[in-house]
Structures are given as C-alpha cells and as structure tokens.
Amino acid sequence: MVSYDESCSKRQRLLVVANRLPVSAKRTGENSWSLEMSPGGLVSGLLGVAAEFETKWVGWPGVDVYDVVGKNALSKSLADMKCIPVFLEEVFDQYYNGYCNGILWPILHHMGLPQEDHKDTNKTYQTQYDAYKKANRKFLDVIIENYEEGDLVWIHDYHLLFLPQYLKEYNNKIKIGWFLHSPFPSSEVFKTLPSRSELLRSVLTADLLGFHTYDFASHFVRTCTRILGVEGTHEGIVDHGKVTRVAVFPIGIDPNRFLKACELPEVRQQMTELKQRFAGKKVILGVDRLDMIKGIPQKFLGFEKFLQENMDWRDKVVLVQIAVPTRNNVPEYQKLKSQVHGLAGRINGRFGSVSSLPIHHLDCSVDFNFLCALYAIADVMLVTSLRDGMNLVSYEFIACQEAKKGVLVLSEFAGAAQSLGAGAILVNPWDVTEVSSAIKEALNMSAEERDERHRLNFQYVKTHSAKKWGDDFISELHDTFSESDMKIKKIPLELPQQDVIQRYSKSNNRLIILGFFGTLTEPMKNQNEELDLKLNPELKRTLKALCSDPKTTVLVLSRSGKNILDKIFGEYNIWLAAENGMFLRDTIGEWVTNIPENMDLDWVDGTKNVFKYFTARTPRSFFEASETSLVWNYENADVEFGRAQARDLLQYLWAGPISNASVDVVRGNHSVEVHAVGETKGVAVGRILEEIVRKKSMTTPVDYVFCSGYFLEKDEDIYTFFKPEVKKHLSLNVLDLEKGNYFSVAIGQAHTKARYVVDSSHDVVDLLHKLAVADTTTATTSDSLSETEDYQTRNANADWKPWINYVKIRELAVGDTEPVDI
Numbered sequence: 064m065v066s067y068d069e070s071c072s073k074r075q076r077l078l079v080v081a082n083r084l085p086v087s088a089k090r091t092g093e094n095s096w097s098l099e100m101s102p103g104g105l106v107s108g109l110l111g112v113a114a115e116f117e118t119k120w121v122g123w124p125g126v127d128v129y130d131v132v133g134k135n136a137l138s139k140s141l142a143d144m145k146c147i148p149v150f151l152e153e154v155f156d157q158y159y160n161g162y163c164n165g166i167l168w169p170i171l172h173h174m175g176l177p178q179e180d181h182k183d184t185n186k187t188y189q190t191q192y193d194a195y196k197k198a199n200r201k202f203l204d205v206i207i208e209n210y211e212e213g214d215l216v217w218i219h220d221y222h223l224l225f226l227p228q229y230l231k232e233y234n235n236k237i238k239i240g241w242f243l244h245s246p247f248p249s250s251e252v253f254k255t256l257p258s259r260s261e262l263l264r265s266v267l268t269a270d271l272l273g274f275h276t277y278d279f280a281s282h283f284v285r286t287c288t289r290i291l292g293v294e295g296t297h298e299g300i301v302d303h304g305k306v307t308r309v310a311v312f313p314i315g316i317d318p319n320r321f322l323k324a325c326e327l328p329e330v331r332q333q334m335t336e337l338k339q340r341f342a343g344k345k346v347i348l349g350v351d352r353l354d355m356i357k358g359i360p361q362k363f364l365g366f367e368k369f370l371q372e373n374m375d376w377r378d379k380v381v382l383v384q385i386a387v388p389t390r391n392n393v394p395e396y397q398k399l400k401s402q403v404h405g406l407a408g409r410i411n412g413r414f415g416s417v418s419s420l421p422i423h424h425l426d427c428s429v430d431f432n433f434l435c436a437l438y439a440i441a442d443v444m445l446v447t448s449l450r451d452g453m454n455l456v457s458y459e460f461i462a463c464q465e466a467k468k469g470v471l472v473l474s475e476f477a478g479a480a481q482s483l484g485a486g487a488i489l490v491n492p493w494d495v496t497e498v499s500s501a502i503k504e505a506l507n508m509s510a511e512e513r514d515e516r517h518r519l520n521f522q523y524v525k526t527h528s529a530k531k532w533g534d535d536f537i538s539e540l541h542d543t544f545s546e547s548d549m550k551i552k553k554i555p556l557e558l559p560q561q562d563v564i565q566r567y568s569k570s571n572n573r574l575i576i577l578g579f580f581g582t583l584t585e586p587m588k589n590q591n592e593e594l595d596l597k598l599n600p601e602l603k604r605t606l607k608a609l610c611s612d613p614k615t616t617v618l619v620l621s622r623s624g625k626n627i628l629d630k631i632f633g634e635y636n637i638w639l640a641a642e643n644g645m646f647l648r649d650t651i652g653e654w655v656t657n658i659p660e661n662m663d664l665d666w667v668d669g670t671k672n673v674f675k676y677f678t679a680r681t682p683r684s685f686f687e688a689s690e691t692s693l694v695w696n697y698e699n700a701d702v703e704f705g706r707a708q709a710r711d712l713l714q715y716l717w718a719g720p721i722s723n724a725s726v727d728v729v730r731g732n733h734s735v736e737v738h739a740v741g742e743t744k745g746v747a748v749g750r751i752l753e754e755i756v757r758k759k760s761m762t763t764p765v766d767y768v769f770c771s772g773y774f775l776e777k778d779e780d781i782y783t784f785f786k787p788e789v790k791k792h793l794s795l796n797v798l799d800l801e802k803g804n805y806f807s808v809a810i811g812q813a814h815t816k817a818r819y820v821v822d823s824s825h826d827v828v829d830l831l832h833k834l835a836v837a838d839t840t841t842a843t844t845s846d847s848l849s850e851t852e853d854y855q856t857r858n859a860n861a862d863w864k865p866w867i868n869y870v871k872i873r874e875l876a877v878g879d880t881e882p883v884d885i
C-alpha cells in the first residue's frame with residue numbers, strides 16, 4: 064500500500080467505478096480480446112472528465128468470462144486503457160438484467176414495478192436483490208485490491224447503491240462520491256420498492272451525492288425525509304449528526320471532440336453522401352438506445368400525425384431513427400423492439416411510396432464519425448424521452464450544428480430540458496398533437512430564429528462541458544469531506560457504557576435524571592390522546608429496582624402534567640417534576656406547586672381550541688395539555704404535512720390567543736409547545752436538587768449523575784448544569800462530581816449540549832437495565848466516608864429552604880417568545 068505522503072506528491076488518484084467500463088470487450092481468441100467504446104451517455108460523459116487526475120476505471124467489461132486464461136488476458140488488455148474489470152459471472156443476469164434494469168430502472172423512470180413472474184421461481188425480487196448485493200460485493204473486492212490511501216472513489220449510478228456502505232464498512236476514511244445518471248423519482252413511486260430503506264441508507268453513507276437536476280435532487284431529499292424520517296436541509300441529508308451532502312451537477316459533453324470530428328475529411332465525405340442521399344428532403348433525426356424511457360413509439364406517433372395533417376410535407380421529410388440495441392435480455396426491451404418495428408412498418412405503409420419511406424429505422428449502433436455526420440446534416444433533432452437523466456444526444460447534436468443551425472425539439476422530461484430549454488422547442492412527448500406541431504414549427508422556423516436558438520444552446524454546451532462537470536464534482540467532494548470531518552468532531556461522543564456502569568457501581572449517592580416523553584414512554588403507534596401515554600413495559604422491573612436502591616435517587620423531569628406522571632409512576636419510589644418543574648413531588652409526598660401568583664393563564668383556553676382544531680385536521684397528531692403548558696405533537700403524522708400545519712398553527716396562535724400573552728413558544732422537531740413563561744429544565748434542576756437533598760436528608764453529596772432525555776433545545780441547559788466547570792447557584796454543596804461521574808446523554812439529537820448521544824430510547828432502557836443489576840460491591844467506601852464528614856461540616860449551618868421558595872419568576876416582555884424556526 065502506498066503511503067499518504069507519497070501519494071500526495073503525485074497527481075490525485077481517482078477511482079471511477081461504474082457498472083460499465085468505457086470499453087467493451089469481444090473475444091477474438093483464447094487469450095486475445097478486442098476492445099471498443101461502450102455505448103451510452105455515462106461513458107460519453109466520463110470520457111470528458113479532467114485529465115488532471117490519475118484516473119482508473121473499475122467496471123464490468125461487457126462480457127461474461129469464466130476461464131482464468133481469458134480473464135488474465137482481458138485484464139492485461141484493459142490495464143493498458145487504465146481499466147480494471149469486475150467479473151460478474153453467475154450473478155450478472157439477475158443483477159444487471161434483473162434488479163438493475165428490470166426493477167430499479169423502471170422505478171427510477173416513473174414506470175412502476177413490473178409484476179413478479181410467478182412461473183419463474185428462480186428469478187424473484189428476492190433472488191434478483193440478492194444477486195444485486197453480491198454484484199456490489201464483487202465491485203467492493205476489486206476496489207479493495209486497487210485502493211490506495213488518499214484515493215477518491217467516485218461511484219456511478221443505480222447499479223451500485225450498496226457500494227458506498229460496503230466501502231465505508233471496509234474503511235470509513237475512504238472519500239466517496241456517488242452520482243446518479245438517471246432521474247430520481249417522486250417519493251410516492253420510490254416507496255413501492257420493497258428494499259427502499261436499505262438502499263437509501265446505503266447511499267447516504269457516501270460523502271457527496273450528485274444529481275443532474277434540482278428536481279431529481281429534491282425528489283431524493285424528500286424521499287429520504289419521508290421514508291427514513293431523516294432531516295433534509297439546504298446542505299443535504301442530516302441523520303444523527305452525519306451530513307450527506309446532496310448537490311446538483313449537470314453533466315456535459317466534450318464539445319471539442321465533436322467540433323473536431325466535423326472537420327475531419329472522412330466525416331465531411333459522409334456528410335456529402337448523406338446530403339445526396341436525402342436531397343430535396345428535410346432530415347429529422349432520432350438517436351436513442353432502444354429503451355422504453357426514450358419514447359420512440361411516441362415519437363413515431365407524433366411524426367405520423369404530422370404526416371397525416373401536413374400532406375405537402377409527406378415526400379419532403381424523412382425521420383432517420385438510430386435505435387441502439389440495449390439490454391436485449393430484459394423482456395420489456397424485447398417487447399419494445401417489436402412494438403417499434405410494428406409502428407414504423409405501419410407509418411411507412413401509410414405514407415411511403417416505392418421510391419421513398421418516411422421512416423428510416425436502424426436497429427444498430429453507428430460509429431462515432433458517422434454519428435457526427437448525421438448530427439451535422441440533420442435539420443431537426445427529435446428527442447421525445449418520457450423521462451431521461453440528461454440526454455447527451457441533444458448536446459452532441461448542438462455541438463455538430465455550427466454550420467446548419469438546425470432545431471432541437473426536446474422532451475420537457477429530459478434533464479437536458481433544464482439546460483437547453485431556452486433554445487429548444489420543448490414538448491410533452493405524451494401529447495401527440497404537441498409533438499406534431501413542434502415538428503411543423505421546427506421545419507418552418509426562420510433562419511434568424513434558428514440562429515438565435517442555436518447560439519443560446521451552443522453557448523451552454525460549450526461552457527458546461529463534461530470536464531467542468533467532473534471538476535465541479537471532485538472539488539465539491541474534497542470540500543465536503545473536509546467540512547464533514549470538522550462536523551464529525553462536533554458530534555457528541557458515543558456513550559461509554561462500561562464506564563457509566565463502573566462509575567455507577569463505585570459511587571454512593573447517585574442521581575438519575577430522566578426525561579419522560581420519548582425516553583421512558585412506550586414507542587407509540589397510534590397516539591391520539593395524552594391518556595394513551597404509557598411507560599415502556601420493558602422498564603417496569605428495572606425502574607423498581609433502581610428506585611428501591613437506597614443509594615440511588617431517580618427523578619423524572621418532564622414537560623408533562625401532574626396527572627400523567629402520577630398515573631404512570633404512582634407505584635414507584637421516584638421523584639417527579641411536572642411541567643418542567645412547576646410542580647415537584649416524591650411519590651410518597653404531595654405535589655409542591657410552583658406556579659407564581661398572578662401568572663397569566665388567559666391564553667390557555669384559546670390555545671387549546673387552536674390545538675384541537677389542528678389535531679382534528681392533521682391525522683395522527685395529538686396534543687397534551689396541562690395547567691401551564693400545551694404541546695401539539697405531530698411526530699406520528701406525515702412529516703411534511705405536519706410541518707406545514709405547524710406553520711399555519713403558529714400563525715393562528717400569534718394572530719389570536721397568544722398575541723398579548725406572556726408565553727414561550729417552542730417549535731420542536733415534531734411539535735409546537737406553548738407554555739407560560741417559566742424556567743428551563745436547567746434552571747429548575749438546581750432547586751429540585753436542593754429539595755431532594757433536603758427532603759431525603761442526604762448526608763453525603765451526590766457523587767454520580769446520569770441525565771438523559773429527548774429534550775427541547777432550550778431545555779438542554781440541564782446537560783451543562785452538572786458540568787464541574789459550570790458555576791452553580793446552589794445554596795448548598797450538594798454535588799461532588801469532580802471525578803467525572805457525570806454523564807449527559809441526548810437521544811438521537813444531531814446537535815446537542817449533551818456530552819454523549821445514543822440512537823434511541825432503547826439504548827437508554829438497555830443501560831438502565833445494566834445499572835439496575837450493576838454489582839455495587841465493587842464500590843470503595845473509605846474515601847467517600849471522609850468526604851461525607853467534610854460535607855456535613857461544610858453544610859452544618861446552611862440555610863435550608865424549601866425548594867418552593869427559590870423560584871424566581873422570569874419576566875418576559877409581552878409577546879416575547881423563544882426563536883422559532885419557520
């Protein structure tokens with residue numbers, strides 16, 4: 064393996080990984096192969112990627128090879144082209160023809176999932192999915208063999224959705240970019256895919272994700288937010304603090320390659336021949352892989368209508384359609400071929416004559432020079448894709464039209480419509496009449512208008528080259544990686560479970576502070592009423608054990624009201640702080656009230672009505688009401704609808720019940736809370752602590768604190784309260800956490816003041832189990848005994864006041880609220 068320093072002095076290495084290598088192999092002997100360029104826009108685009116990288120290609124060589132002699136010989140030939148083959152062997156059919164092009168491709172292009180073939184039990188969704196994963200692993204193996212530290216890995220397309228995850232599992236430091244050449248569908252369509260979540264999660268492990276257009280990128284982000292529940296931001300996707308950058312990089316071509324080709328004598332000769340061949344006729348050109356997405360039948364129908372309605376054009380126009388064979392072993396493609404042949408035959412039969420046929424349909428690929436000649440002599444280029452990632456054929460046509468300035472008729476559903484829309488005539492390919500009219504408009508367009516349209520498009524094609532696309536992507540990948548490096552450092556640490564448990568065992572006076580909602584509650588499925596809130600059943604015995612341990616005090620500090628906490632924790636020997644500390648009790652005592660006299664609660668009824676109104680209109684949302692606060696929660700509702708409703712709800716509140724009230728409004732991730740201006744958890748906890756110490760007549764300071772919850776941002780001051788370096792306004796020295804026995808643990812928060820983060824409440828529940836059974840015999844007591852004496856002496860004359868007397872009422876100006884994010 065080459066060291067990083069060594070590799071820095073060289074050109075940046077780039078591993079381009081795509082299903083298809085830029086060259087496809089044909090066997091010419093036992094150990095000899097011929098190589099020719101692979102068809103398709105992905106290859107064309109990548110050929111133009113900057114030469115400043117030391118690029119190696121990893122991909123399938125276009126053939127199945129099983130014998131070692133053949134594999135070695137091919138690998139050698141490919142090495143000269145900087146290509147490294149991935150031999151897919153037995154998985155190829157179910158991977159490529161099956162999962163990639165029979166399942167993913169139609170989904171990505173809004174064509175829906177095909178029915179499973181129930182007769183063929185050897186080829187099911189599952190078998191194809193398994194083959195897909197195996198194929199991705201084969202790519203992984205080849206990359207591992209060739210990876211050098213510092214390499215950038217740029218993965219391409221829907222064939223390799225698992226590769227980012229596999230690679231990161233192998234080495235989390237590998238810099239990975241992934242680019243999708245096809246469109247990304249609406250979330251409603253993607254949702255139908257059985258393995259949708261796994262696939263999305265894998266792609267999100269990459270550092271940078273690229274799409275051709277803003278539409279595709281936003282479909283992707285939306286799909287992730289809806290299916291995975293992650294957060295979509297202007298940067299991309301944020302999940303547990305990990306940011307996966309999502310950005311738009313429209314691909315281009317290498318325009319000079321086409322400009323130069325058009326000057327070649329061979330191409331000029333071909334142009335002359337073609338002009339003679341079609342003398343007296345306008346040429347409409349179509350160049351597409353014979354793929355359903357390209358809308359060839361729709362193109363033929365539009366052309367048929369044009370001929371039908373424009374008799375005078377019938378023998379003056381010809382449609383030359385190059386239908387490049389593709390994915391021949393996928394049943395849908397076979398059907399398409401006969402459909403297209405049928406249509407071409409019908410139209411030629413209707414409008415042709417002995418000497419002329421309106422459609423010249425070729426089922427073959429053509430060589431590059433001939434393709435350029437065709438592009439150059441065409442009067443109109445007709446692209447009717449039903450959906451297309453970009454469609455580079457449109458770009459190539461423009462590059463070859465410097466002399467002729469022909470017209471591009473372009474489907475509005477091709478990515479290229481976003482970039483060439485100004486110069487092209489855009490059509491909806493499903494609308495046969497519109498296609499027919501566009502053909503007419505293009506054929507009749509004045510020279511001036513053609514000139515102007517061509518100028519606009521040519522300018523774009525020249526400046527937005529494949530080189531620029533590649534450079535932009537790679538430079539963003541560099542930036543993304545260093546940014547995400549910095550961000551990862553800010554992410555809270557993983558909870559060191561063993562340390563938490565060991566320190567717990569060794570301490571003598573522990574305090575466990577827990578949030579309630581989302582921390583101790585049973586994960587909810589169908590929550591409509593606050594009354595439905597239940598304690599996670601897995602916690603019952605654990606909590607009993609913890610609460611009955613004389614060395615442990617458990618406090619639940621919640622926004623919930625007294626009734627709920629009473630109902631749920633009545634049977635435990637536990638401390639409860641309701642409404643963020645407005646009320647406190649231990650379960651054997653009475654509630655101590657802390658609502659200041661003259662507190663303005665006039666807003667409560669009106670707010671309740673607004674919450675009721677929105678709850679009724681937002682399926683699966685609910686609200687909790689207590690004496691001083693109300694929370695509307697939409698975490699079980701459709702996320703986007705919930706967010707939109709939350710915005711409206713806030714407008715209603717500000718315009719009505721809270722317009723003149725002294726309240727704090729807090730917008731949580733999936734909730735809106737309105738509560739009387741009071742204290743945050745961090746402020747309340749000091750007083751609660753003193754009250755606990757007093758009531759329990761503690762003789763030793765609290766020497767261990769574990770604090771965890773799903774707290775609102777404003778309440779996160781509870782996490783910092785216990786930090787030894789934070790000055791506390793306590794009248795007593797009730798804490799002794801100098802030895803680092805303090806664990807603040809946020810649940811699933813990307814950005815938090817807590818020192819540690821866990822993924823979900825399950826982790827907290829799990830840890831509490833472990834604390835409950837922790838072996839306390841290992842605790843050393845001699846030190847703490849002497850500390851206890853000190854503590855008692857220090858506090859002998861302390862002025863003990865009940866917690867209720869410590870409450871200060873925070874004064875807020877009328878209408879003063881927490882900043883809300885809308």
Ligand SMILES: O=P(O)(O)OC[C@H]1O[C@H](O[C@H]2O[C@H](CO)[C@@H](O)[C@H](O)[C@H]2O)[C@H](O)[C@@H](O)[C@@H]1O
Nearest residue numbers: 083103104105220244245314451452453454455
């Ligand atoms: O490799 P194949 O199965 O033979 O298919 C050829 C390529 O088709 C798709 O191309 C896409 O990429 C183009 C460049 O970004 C874009 O202009 C076009 O709209 C897309 O359809 C496919 O995404 C590639 O992986 C294939 O290699």
Ligand SMILES: O=c1ccn([C@@H]2O[C@H](COP(=O)(O)OP(=O)(O)O)[C@@H](O)[C@H]2O)c(=O)[nH]1
Nearest residue numbers: 102103104105107352387428429454455456
């Ligand atoms: O006989 C042919 C005709 C065209 N092409 C190339 O195939 C690519 C098609 O790319 P596009 O983005 O239009 O669509 P895709 O086929 O990738 O979906 C273009 O670069 C064409 O030059 C080809 O390789 N052989």
